[in-house]
Every structure is written in C-alpha cells, then in structure tokens.
Amino acid sequence: MTRIALIDDHESVRLGLEAACARSDGKQVVFSGSSVIEYLRWRRTGGGAPADVVVLDLTLGDGTTVSENVTRLVSDGSSVIIHSVADRPAAVREALTSGAAGVVSKASPIDDVIGAIRAVARGELLNNVEWASAIDGDRDFADAQLSARERDVLRLYAAGLPLKAVADRLGIAYSTAKENITRVRVKYVEVGRPAPTKVDLMRRALEDGILAEAGTNSAEAARER
Incomplete structure (x- = not known):
C-alpha cells in the first residue's frame, strides 16, 4: 500500500486527488491539508511513518517557498511530486534542484497524476521534458x-x-x-x-x-x- 499525502491550499484539488487515489488499487491517502507545516505537525502528533509520496502544490498561500517545502519533505523521508500549473518555470527548477522527483501539470488528466505517483513510489524519477523546455526558455532564471x-x-x-x-x-x-x-x-x-x-x-x-x-x-x- 502506497501512503500518499496531498498538500495544496485549494480544497477542491485535494478532493479530486483523494477520489482518484481511492479508485486506484494500492494507494492510501494518509494526509490531506493546506501546508507542509500542518503535515509535519500531523506526523509529530501520531501520524505514523512519513508518506511514501507527497503531492505538493508549487505555491502555497502560507508564505513558504517551494525549496523550503521540498527540502523539509525530502529530509523527512518522502518522495515529492510537484503538482502545478505551467507558468512558473523558475519555481519549478527551484523545486527540482531541491530534490523533487518530478512535476505533473494540473492540466494533466488525473490518470497521469496517478501514474506519476505509481512511478515515484517505485523509486523512479519523472520524465519532465516539457518542464525542462519551459525552464530552458526562462532566460531570467537561467x-x-x-x-x-x-x-x-x-x-x-x-x-x-x-x-x-x-x-x-x-x-x-x-x-x-x-x-x-x-x-x-x-x-x-x-x-x-x-x-x-x-x-x-x-x-x-x-x-x-x-x-x-x-x-x-x-x-x-x-x-x-
């Protein structure tokens, strides 16, 4: 059973992902919330082992940076998938540099997200060709x-x-x-x-x-x- 945490400050996004995970065999959503701080507090107060895979929104509304969030989650023992829109290539590269396993667009079919979770749970990195192209095109960041x-x-x-x-x-x-x-x-x-x-x-x-x-x-x- 793959333990999954969903961290996004849009409840509708989390609910959609929860429903998709519930329909997919071998996946258990152990946490759903709006911040990494909330997730780590849950872990410290009896949440059990770290999630195998954390699906993390690129930008949360609590003022934290993506590098802070990815670093905390990876250090805690989880693999991280960034779930994002495609208009922040600088932040995407920051997330990948900080240790995220890959990125899945919020415009992708839900089956692609489930497939990404399955791949990362097996220890694979995601093939992010489209994101690499966006990053390469971001000359100010590069x-x-x-x-x-x-x-x-x-x-x-x-x-x-x-x-x-x-x-x-x-x-x-x-x-x-x-x-x-x-x-x-x-x-x-x-x-x-x-x-x-x-x-x-x-x-x-x-x-x-x-x-x-x-x-x-x-x-x-x-x-x-």
Whole structure:
C-alpha cells in the first residue's frame, strides 16, 4: 500500500486527488491539508511513518517557498511530486534542484497524476521534458547576467576561499571583492534566486556551472584557509 499525502491550499484539488487515489488499487491517502507545516505537525502528533509520496502544490498561500517545502519533505523521508500549473518555470527548477522527483501539470488528466505517483513510489524519477523546455526558455532564471569579474569572485568565494584570499588571488582590493559579492547577491535576488549565505552562493554557482570552471579550487581553498 502506497501512503500518499496531498498538500495544496485549494480544497477542491485535494478532493479530486483523494477520489482518484481511492479508485486506484494500492494507494492510501494518509494526509490531506493546506501546508507542509500542518503535515509535519500531523506526523509529530501520531501520524505514523512519513508518506511514501507527497503531492505538493508549487505555491502555497502560507508564505513558504517551494525549496523550503521540498527540502523539509525530502529530509523527512518522502518522495515529492510537484503538482502545478505551467507558468512558473523558475519555481519549478527551484523545486527540482531541491530534490523533487518530478512535476505533473494540473492540466494533466488525473490518470497521469496517478501514474506519476505509481512511478515515484517505485523509486523512479519523472520524465519532465516539457518542464525542462519551459525552464530552458526562462532566460531570467537561467542567467543572472553576472559580469566576468563577478563570476571570477563568485567562483573562488563559493569554492571556499575567504574573501581576502579571493581579493589577493585576483589582484584586487578587498573592498572591490566585497562589492562584487554584494552585486552578485543583488542580481540573484532580482531573478528570484536569493543567496543570502555563502552556502547559498555555492549552490547558485553549482547550478550555473560556475564552480565547474574551478578544477582544483576546493583543494586550494582548503590549503589557504
């Protein structure tokens, strides 16, 4: 029996999915609610083992982000399917980067959703060709349009070097290196990919292939710390 949790702030969507799961053999909806916080509270207060598959709305009305929600659910032991409309490619990519197994459009037939649940329960990732195309077409998300200098500073800083060492390596003033990192953070915020911490900057650099340019930077950083 596949244990399923449905998290969507539209009750009508949840009711439709519940009915479809009830008609499908081997599926049990163990939770239906409007937020991940509500689901995790249910888990802590006797809900039992984590759901095998969580069907999660891309955008909930409680102010949480999709990356927060997916990370919490995956860390709790569930596989996550994003159930969404197709007009938020940036948020979709954020969900997939955070560990979601795939995406199913809310415009898809209900049998497709059930099929996706079945596949993910077997440990498979979903084939999201249409979503990949949408993401590739979202140039603002894909490219924060960093300058060459900003990429150089980010590459070294995200690889682990202290900012002073980055400045020394590039032959620039510490204040210039700091100003570049500030501009990088602003640019990522502007395209909906905030990076307030050094770890977040590392994630953005990995996503954008900037760290791939680094080669042996991690070992160099370890020596220079």
